Amino acid sequence: MSERYVIGVDYGTLSGRALVVRVSDGAELGSAVHPYPHGVVSDRLPATGEKLPPHWALQVPADYVEVLRTAVPAAVRAAGIEAADVIGIATDFTACTMVPCTADGVPLCDLAEFEARPHAYVKLWRHHAAQGQADRINALAAERQEKWLARYGGFISSEWEFAKGLELLEEDHEVYAAMDRWVEAADWIVWQLCGSYVRNHCSAGYKGILQDGQYPNRDFLAALNPAFVDFVEDKLVQPIGELGGSAGRLTPEAAAWTGLPEGIAVAVGNVDAHVTAAAADALAPGQMVAIMGTSTCHVMNGAELREVPGMCGVVLGGISAGAYGYEAGQSGVGDIFGHYVGMLGGVTHEELTERAATQAVGEHGLVALDWHSGNRSVLVDHDLSGGLVGETLATRPEDVYRALLEATAFGTRTIVETFNAAGVPVTEFVVAGGLMKNRLLMQIYADVLKMPLSVIGSEQGPALGSAIHAAVAAGAYPDVPTAAAVMGRLHRAAYQPIPENSAAYDELFAEYTRLHDYFGRGGNDVMRRLRAIQRAAHTRKASQ
């Protein structure tokens, strides 16, 4: 019998990547990337040139289809396989990225009557203009002691379905009224592939506040805004598909786009971070997978339901069926290193890393806070900002750089210790994502966490993870963990902690924690006040 293949398509922020994977062993045979023609629309609306308000981030849904037309056939060609041997396709997406649609799945921005309306477009995950709505959701939920709030570490994000939905209602009621379905892009692309709308369990749970089969109730919605009362029934409710399940079969139209056989399995949609756990074969309870890039997302299965302070969420079946899937995050990681290198100008990450690598732990005399983008876990406060203590006239750029690397490791240790303390023990730490190539950073994480560090064996973790889900949807494996065990790749304990370094880091971590609690837990709200002072300065300046 000939080999069979699956396609994983990873929809990132700026491009889509297709990867051809062999079902029998997970070998990655060929891939192709297609950048979105419209990229991220944050300045002006393409159709009209209208200037967008601050913190907006839109996308154009036709760009996603173009990835199917270009990157998928290109990947098949690169792999040198026969398209006829492909048995399934699966996708993963950034989240929470939302598409306002008609009942047929047509994005409103594709209708002539709405193409000039910004709210008719896709709201990318990093559209941050719904903070006011999120604040109201959180305040009301806390006041009403809504049970679901603790499942999200106490805070619903402005990036998620309800905040963005309320923003749409309150800012463009016509578009809201014309919208039949408020669809995760993760599900919209699957709808395009198989012709039916199945809502994936992962997005619905983490971003859509679906807990124990229930969404926030009508009383709650009405209290937010009387016109929002029917939001769940009218715009959101949809049959839920389990991860790794089949959403349907590839339509003739989608077969024509992709060059793949009509009728092959199309998997239920999924989220980029969450599929990566399968790619790393790290689905057992206690295996925390950190996808480390500009920011870090942590996903981990746990055997039991616990409330972990400051987590992003816990969803039964949110990572794989039958387990409680936990998610946490660090808002800035690679972004912080990149910003510092940008401030310096003229020196590279590689140079700074090389110089920093010769230092003994603590030699630079510094400790930093990794909050330049705010803090998601465990403080959930985006008004926090960076901090650096210990600089002298002898401090060099590589000293600050190393202190920043370490600060993100301390942030990770804070998350790990919070999970441990909440009764969801982290037994293995697994790294995926672009930052795993920095060996100094990896050693620092191992030393700070005082745990061996495992690393994923793929540079295309999300696409490989999707491919694994395609294989399960196609029936090649009975479930995702079984498929992951064959097709996923993990280098276990690739980095070992060095006891002497770990001992020195214990002291620095104690300093980090003192500063973390002082600035982050109400000891001194200077960061919050500095933001207020900053806003007042901008206002004064604008009025001059």
Next chain:
Amino acid sequence: MSERYVIGVDYGTLSGRALVVRVSDGAELGSAVHPYPHGVVSDRLPATGEKLPPHWALQVPADYVEVLRTAVPAAVRAAGIEAADVIGIATDFTACTMVPCTADGVPLCDLAEFEARPHAYVKLWRHHAAQGQADRINALAAERQEKWLARYGGFISSEWEFAKGLELLEEDHEVYAAMDRWVEAADWIVWQLCGSYVRNHCSAGYKGILQDGQYPNRDFLAALNPAFVDFVEDKLVQPIGELGGSAGRLTPEAAAWTGLPEGIAVAVGNVDAHVTAAAADALAPGQMVAIMGTSTCHVMNGAELREVPGMCGVVLGGISAGAYGYEAGQSGVGDIFGHYVGMLGGVTHEELTERAATQAVGEHGLVALDWHSGNRSVLVDHDLSGGLVGETLATRPEDVYRALLEATAFGTRTIVETFNAAGVPVTEFVVAGGLMKNRLLMQIYADVLKMPLSVIGSEQGPALGSAIHAAVAAGAYPDVPTAAAVMGRLHRAAYQPIPENSAAYDELFAEYTRLHDYFGRGGNDVMRRLRAIQRAAHTRKASQ
């Protein structure tokens, strides 16, 4: 009657500057600078190539005489005057800079038997190897409740006469035993000019712990080290000359060096910062003169004796006769700006200043601590270090630069408020020194202090101040204040505080103060612990 002239010679850290000044109006007619051939000796002893220990800083006294031979005649030539019309010369020096001498004033390093001995050389003010001795002096003085300790804000510096003297005794007893006199360089150069050793009131008071006519007593010295018991009588005691008084007449030899008339008045020695108050005609009680350069020194007369926490010292007649002269300091100012620019590379102070100047107060969202070189006033803790709070991914280099400028202004306000609270009110703030050319910095100081800022009308403040003292020593004026009123130059209220800015800075200063007290007054000794961690790291590394 023809015009008469005086010469001021300012001995800095790296060079000496001679200035010719007209007695009738203080006009600056010509100047010349001569760099010390040996500069600062901190690496290897020139005579032997011997490697010096860390934190050492020596000088070669012959270099000071060379300034007399070269810069003085060059300044006279540049001024286009007749040397015969010069009626007096005065000098000022860095302090505390100490010369170990024979009874004739010959530096021990000039004797063949001692030229290979590092301790036989001049110990420059910034020789920082006597901290252990200073710590013992402070601990013992506190334990014995020595009355003089409060006159120095509670702390004697490792830079001063007693700490350096004890270091000499304990590290090279032979040189100590061979030393007849332990002489301030400020007095040694006067000794070379007039042939007699007169100890100036300023150095003796601020650096030599001479208070109410008494030095620390024999019991105290014996408790420090039994062999130190005779230090005051054997090495230090000498008739005191008042500032502006005549120490003697120019000797034939010194006349030959300088080309000046034999027998003209030679003024009592003085210290660079302190003479600058005369150059700025700012000798009235309440006029605080800040000499702003790499660090800042604050000098101010006060009408009454008060104990100001964290001041450097208070000396009756220490700035001008009859008034209580107060001194305070900021360890790092221009040094901090320079260090930051050096970290960035490729951008200038001017560029950063220009960009920072367009900002509204508080627009950068940052607050910094100005302790990269430790903190002299008012915390007196050199284990403190820098701090920066509020950085985000949007922070630009000019934002941090401006926050550092502001931090030093907040440090100054802390000093001013401490003086006010201690009953020594600051009624006018006067700036001298190289940093006065940065107009943004000056405006920030005015806004932060909420006071008009006056600036000295000379770019050669110390040399002009010395020239004023020379005029008094020569009898052209009855006293220094009278001479300063004619010859000194002050632009009063050159910068006015902008009320809107001051209001915004009140908020930022409140944040600075909270951080100042938290990190500086025991709320969190993280900076001290980071130094200990750093030392341990160096030790570990060295042992590998």
